[in-house]
Amino acid sequence: MKDLAVSDKTTAEGVVGAVPLPQTAATALGDRVFRGLTAVAALLVPAIILAIGLDLLLTSYPALATFGPRFLLSQEWNPVTQEFGAASSIYGTIMSTLVAMLIALPLSLAIALFLVELAPPRVSQVVGTMIELLAAIPSIIYGMWGLFVFAPLMATYVQPFLGKYLGFLPLFSGPPLGIGMLTAGLILAIMILPFMSAIARDVFALVPNVVKESAYGLGATTWEVTYKVTIPYGLVGLLGAMFLGLGRALGETMAVTFVIGNAKRISLSLFAPGNTIASTLANEFSEATEPLYVSSLVALGLVLYLVTFLVQVVAQWLLRRMYRAWSVGL
Amino acid sequence: MVKLWKTLGLTVVVLALTAAPVLAQQAIINGAGASFPYPLYSQWAHKYQQLTGVKINYQSIGSGGGIAQIKAKTVDFGGTDEPLTPEDLDKSGLIQFPTVMGGVVPIINVEGIKSGELKLDGITLAHIFLGIVNKWDDPAIKKLNPDLKLPSQAITVAHRTDGSGTTFIFTSYLAAVSPEWKNKVGVGKAVKWPAENSIGGKGNEGVAGQVKAVKGSIGYVEYAYALQNQIPYVKLQNRAGKFVAPSIDSFQAAAANADWTKAPKGFALSLIDQPGENSWPIVGATYIMMHVEQPDAKKGKEILKFFDWAFKHGGEMAKALHYVPMPEKVITMVENSWKEVKSGGKPLWP
Numbered sequence: 001m002k003d004l005a006v007s008d009k010t011t012a013e014g015v016v017g018a019v020p021l022p023q024t025a026a027t028a029l030g031d032r033v034f035r036g037l038t039a040v041a042a043l044l045v046p047a048i049i050l051a052i053g054l055d056l057l058l059t060s061y062p063a064l065a066t067f068g069p070r071f072l073l074s075q076e077w078n079p080v081t082q083e084f085g086a087a088s089s090i091y092g093t094i095m096s097t098l099v100a101m102l103i104a105l106p107l108s109l110a111i112a113l114f115l116v117e118l119a120p121p122r123v124s125q126v127v128g129t130m131i132e133l134l135a136a137i138p139s140i141i142y143g144m145w146g147l148f149v150f151a152p153l154m155a156t157y158v159q160p161f162l163g164k165y166l167g168f169l170p171l172f173s174g175p176p177l178g179i180g181m182l183t184a185g186l187i188l189a190i191m192i193l194p195f196m197s198a199i200a201r202d203v204f205a206l207v208p209n210v211v212k213e214s215a216y217g218l219g220a221t222t223w224e225v226t227y228k229v230t231i232p233y234g235l236v237g238l239l240g241a242m243f244l245g246l247g248r249a250l251g252e253t254m255a256v257t258f259v260i261g262n263a264k265r266i267s268l269s270l271f272a273p274g275n276t277i278a279s280t281l282a283n284e285f286s287e288a289t290e291p292l293y294v295s296s297l298v299a300l301g302l303v304l305y306l307v308t309f310l311v312q313v314v315a316q317w318l319l320r321r322m323y324r325a326w327s328v329g330l
Numbered sequence: 331m332v333k334l335w336k337t338l339g340l341t342v343v344v345l346a347l348t349a350a351p352v353l354a355q356q357a358i359i360n361g362a363g364a365s366f367p368y369p370l371y372s373q374w375a376h377k378y379q380q381l382t383g384v385k386i387n388y389q390s391i392g393s394g395g396g397i398a399q400i401k402a403k404t405v406d407f408g409g410t411d412e413p414l415t416p417e418d419l420d421k422s423g424l425i426q427f428p429t430v431m432g433g434v435v436p437i438i439n440v441e442g443i444k445s446g447e448l449k450l451d452g453i454t455l456a457h458i459f460l461g462i463v464n465k466w467d468d469p470a471i472k473k474l475n476p477d478l479k480l481p482s483q484a485i486t487v488a489h490r491t492d493g494s495g496t497t498f499i500f501t502s503y504l505a506a507v508s509p510e511w512k513n514k515v516g517v518g519k520a521v522k523w524p525a526e527n528s529i530g531g532k533g534n535e536g537v538a539g540q541v542k543a544v545k546g547s548i549g550y551v552e553y554a555y556a557l558q559n560q561i562p563y564v565k566l567q568n569r570a571g572k573f574v575a576p577s578i579d580s581f582q583a584a585a586a587n588a589d590w591t592k593a594p595k596g597f598a599l600s601l602i603d604q605p606g607e608n609s610w611p612i613v614g615a616t617y618i619m620m621h622v623e624q625p626d627a628k629k630g631k632e633i634l635k636f637f638d639w640a641f642k643h644g645g646e647m648a649k650a651l652h653y654v655p656m657p658e659k660v661i662t663m664v665e666n667s668w669k670e671v672k673s674g675g676k677p678l679w680p
Binding site: 076077078079080081147148151152155174175177178179257261262263264265272273275280282283284286287288289 | 391392393394395397398483484486491492493494515516517518519520521522523527528529530531532539540542543544545546
């Protein structure tokens with residue numbers, strides 16, 4: 001900040017010292033209009049964010065006033081008795097995202113390292129492009145593929161296998177339905193993988209060769225160079241990639257709706273069906289007529305809005321801190 | 331350049347002037363609501379436009395949406411499978427009448443069991459959806475199907491996640507045959523599904539998809555969806571104690587029993603669990619709602635004319651799509667109720 005202020009001053013002085021350009025009234029007006037227009041364009045975004053937040057708060061007020069903190073803690077979701085609680089949706093959102101991150105994070109790092117460090121350039125190019133193509137597939141396609149192809153595979157092979165060897169853990173108990181939390185997490189992982197690996201690849205590619213070569217010069221193995229030089233060097237960028245994936249996984253709707261099973265229940269097992277905030281909204285919003293029902297759905301939206309907002313704030317804060325601590329090298 | 335703009339402007343004006351009367355002649359009527367009768371309404375509308383030039387738009391947005399839209403007066407008529415109560419109709423200034431009837435069918439995905447092989451009674455079906463009967467080789471199912479080889483597999487219940495008239499009809503049946511369902515769950519377009527292993531899909535096609543994908547599952551859909559997707563259905567025991575298969579005949583048998591003269595205002599009549607040897611137990615009607623006071627006399631009249639035509643000439647089309655047309659007597663009653671519809675104090679029908 002200090003640096004910025006100093007540089008500001010010098011430019012100001014620079015302008016004073018320079019010969020002023022001949023200005024006509026028209027260009028002065030043009031400048032002002034242009035400045036106004038750009039300012040409006042830029043301010044529109046925070047204004048919209050604020051307006052959405054306010055509107056969510058206003059519309060969800062009846063539900064929040066009726067249920068109070070119970071709305072967040074109860075897993076009862078019963079349109080017949082008009083009793084609504086968000087706990088199962090919040091749990092499902094966090095759990096499916098967690099599963100996705102646990103799978104996608106190491107996988108995307110491995111992909112990026114292979115493409116940058118180990119693969120021959122030709123292979124790296126072809127494989128890299130194909131991974132980016134994954135990002136271009138619409139989420140509804142993932143959903144349909146997930147339901148009709150992936151879920152039966154999970155039910156016949158993956159889940160019985162996991163149940164046989166890890167069934168003593170509550171996480172992998174229960175009948176193999178194919179659809180459920182685990183399948184949703186896996187589909188989400190595939191969906192966020194291209195974003196995370198593309199950024200991770202760029203980050204690794206930015207690490208100067210000199211740095212790596214000096215490590216090799218000291219007798220380090222490829223693993224040691226990766227673990228002790230490349231990853232710490234690009235840590236800030238990697239965190240950015242992670243938060244991008246996280247944000248996407250939290251709000252993903254269509255694909256999750258297809259494969260998560262849409263049951264309003266918290267269950268420890270990853271095989272069991274669940275629901276997320278986004279999937280509940282997609283399923284129920286258009287058909288809800290009772291005012292309290294609609295209000296409760298909007299309140300769910302508010303929770304998602306706040307969660308993603310919080311994730312972004314934490315991400316920005318972490319990135320700034322890390323940047324200060326690590327940027328010496330960059 | 332200026333000249334070009336002028337010519338262009340002139341052309342637009344001329345076009346607008348000539349096109350306006352053409353557009354005005356072709357009346358457009360907008361309706362929205364239940365998805366259950368959508369395939370039929372869109373066919374009726376298509377045929378009717380060919381015959382009369384009147385365009386009827388029906389958007390399949392669901393019963394809940396249909397009720398909300400007609401109350402907000404954003405559409406000319408609304409469709410719903412869950413009839414409004416007489417009080418609600420009076421309060422909102424609406425009339426309501428049934429157009430066709432149809433059946434809801436339990437569908438299954440159990441290895442080795444074909445369409446119509448599995449037999450269930452109402453109480454067992456309710457217990458399956460309550461999660462009390464949770465294995466396919468449960469004694470309750472075995473007792474009804476002594477000849478079938480039932481696997482020792484967990485039952486997964488598939489249901490609608492969106493508010494739906496199909497769910498309303500299905501839960502009405504479960505509540506009618508099982509006091510436990512009535513007390514624990516109740517009846518509605520959306521309910522809290524109590525079974526431990528339950529999954530949800532959006533729309534009839536969503537439930538059909540889930541049942542197809544998950545082995546050992548049971549769900550419920552409108553009859554046409556079970557046929558289209560070739561998913562095995564279940565035979566149900568009706569009130570007379572007979573096991574019947576879903577078909578247009580068994581729906582009609584159930585509908586024939588209904589005493590519409592006893593129906594309250596708005597024709598909200600339950601067709602669930604009707605007597606008769608051949609009656610299918612889960613049958614429901616779908617309804618149209620419109621405002622008693624029509625702001626546009628011509629439009630109001632056109633809506634009534636369309637449904638009059640549909641009642642008189644649309645029966646065959648309905649049967650082809652596996653809906654049951656309304657009986658002659660009921661049509662007369664419905665058309666009598668149309669005398670209430672007015673515009674500026676003048677009745678629009680007949």
